[in-house]
Amino acid sequence: KKGTSNILVCLKCSWQDFMLTCLQVAVRLRPLWNKEIEKDEFEIVRILDQKVVILMDPADILNEQNVLGKNRSKEKQYAFDFAFDKDAIQTEVFSKTTRFLCDGVLNGYNATVFAYGATGAGKTYTMLGTEDKPGIMFQTLKELFTKIKDYQIDRNYNIRVSFLEIYNEQIRDLIMVSSEVLDLREDPVKGVQVAGLSEIEVDTPEEILDLLIFGNRNRQVEATGANETSSRSHAVLQIICEHKDRDAGIEAEIRIGKLSLIDLAGSERASKTNNRGIRMIEGANINRSLLALGNCINMLHENNSKNQQNYIPFRDSKLTRLLKDSLGGNCRTVMIANISPSNACYEDTHNTLKYANRAKNIKTNVQRNVLNVEYHVSKYTQIIGQLKNEISDL
Numbered sequence: 103k104k105g106t107s108n109i110l111v112c113l114k115c116s117w118q119d120f121m122l123t124c125l126q127v128a129v130r131l132r133p134l135w136n137k138e139i140e141k142d143e144f145e146i147v148r149i150l151d152q153k154v155v156i157l158m159d160p161a162d163i164l165n166e167q168n169v170l171g172k173n174r175s176k177e178k179q180y181a182f183d184f185a186f187d188k189d190a191i192q193t194e195v196f197s198k199t200t201r202f203l204c205d206g207v208l209n210g211y212n213a214t215v216f217a218y219g220a221t222g223a224g225k226t227y228t229m230l231g232t233e234d235k236p237g238i239m240f241q242t243l244k245e246l247f248t249k250i251k252d253y254q255i256d257r258n259y260n261i262r263v264s265f266l267e268i269y270n271e272q273i274r275d276l277i278m279v280s281s282e283v284l285d286l287r288e289d290p291v292k293g294v295q296v297a298g299l300s301e302i303e304v305d306t307p308e309e310i311l312d313l314l315i316f317g318n319r320n321r322q323v324e325a326t327g328a329n330e331t332s333s334r335s336h337a338v339l340q341i342i343c344e345h346k347d348r349d350a351g352i353e354a355e356i357r358i359g360k361l362s363l364i365d366l367a368g369s370e371r372a373s374k375t376n377n378r379g380i381r382m383i384e385g386a387n388i389n390r391s392l393l394a395l396g397n398c399i400n401m402l403h404e405n406n407s408k409n410q411q412n413y414i415p416f417r418d419s420k421l422t423r424l425l426k427d428s429l430g431g432n433c434r435t436v437m438i439a440n441i442s443p444s445n446a447c448y449e450d451t452h453n454t455l456k457y458a459n460r461a462k463n464i465k466t467n468v469q470r471n472v473l474n475v476e477y478h479v480s481k482y483t484q485i486i487g488q489l490k491n492e493i494s495d496l
């Protein structure tokens with residue numbers, strides 16, 4: 103049954119338990135590095151009103167004697183839910199992109215935040231950050247623990263994390279490091295799961311920051327032409343929040359919310375990095391995952407904008423299988439597209455903005471995850487009873 107605005111009424115749950123939300127898209131611009139300034143690189147991106155991104159072709163800027171914004175007709179403009187300028191601090195990015203997801207996750211909803219962009223654009227800085235300036239992963243855990251302190255009075259919470267990477271289409275644990283390759287399984291209740299992945303129980307956010315920095319060092323990082331520490335893998339932090347009422351007995355409903363925070367591999371094309379041999383194979387696989395992600399985003403965009411029901415190729419890569427719930431299914435999703443301001447990155451920045459622009463219209467159905475079947479059966483019984491009463495009144 104269609105309700106008002108974007109809310110669907112679901113007979114299975116109470117009406118707020120099921121809703122249609124749009125994928126939120128934010129863009130974050132990083133500052134120009136000193137070494138870029140030394141090489142006479144210049145800025146080709148401007149942010150307006152925290153929403154609009156303006157991109158200039160460097161050739162046009164050079165023709166206009168380096169004055170950004172002089173010839174408006176040649177500027178490319180894109181509008182997003184948020185556009186963060188180069189001076190935006192970590193807590194601001196967290197507050198506007200991820201904080202609003204935390205309450206939902208603590209109440210049994212799924213959410214995903216992923217950072218997309220070329221190597222060096224600021225994905226790892228945004229998601230993981232540094233010890234001094236921790237990024238979204240740490241800020242999220244801190245927020246969850248602060249909120250739990252308020253809720254603990256009447257509910258029992260259990261927070262677990264796992265950290266994995268997808269490298270060459272193979273999944274590996276980043277916390278319990280071994281060479282073992284893990285498999286994806288689809289669970290009818292819990293959704294897509296990684297079999298054998300370790301889950302660490304967490305009591306404080308601080309203990310996890312060290313673990314994340316350790317895990318990030320275990321990622322497959324190798325020198326490439328584009329950036330010496332280019333990350334060739336996708337890193338996924340999953341935070342699982344499970345809770346039940348403190349006083350409820352064995353029959354209590356258990357709610358499970360899963361928050362996935364994803365630092366994707368660089369989206370630049372393999373050709374630019376002068377890859378050879380093994381790098382080429384990696385490039386092909388990284389492109390396979392990102393290409394599949396792009397294809398899924400395109401198809402979802404088509405379906406949403408033209409009201410079609412095209413098949414979405416989630417099964418084409420490990421990344422899209424893992425993100426299936428986040429993009430097309432039961433999840434609130436935020437994409438943060440990271441971009442460099444430099445003229446040298448014009449192609450990559452343009453591609454990232456086009457990609458992010460297409461992701462804006464994707465809609466996902468969000469539903470609370472409840473483990474106890476009794477809960478739904480009792481809701482059904484209640485609704486059937488009401489309907490029977492209505493019929494007998496006619």
Ligand code: ADP
Nearest residue numbers: 131132133220221222223224225226227228333
């Ligand atoms: P990516 O993960 O996309 O390859 P990084 O996050 O590693 O890129 O960023 C590359 C470099 O730029 C790092 O040294 C990082 O500290 C710096 N950097 C990225 N984004 C910002 C930002 N918003 N503010 C300050 N420094 C940044």
Ligand code: MG
Nearest residue numbers: 225226227333
């Ligand atoms: Mg990185």
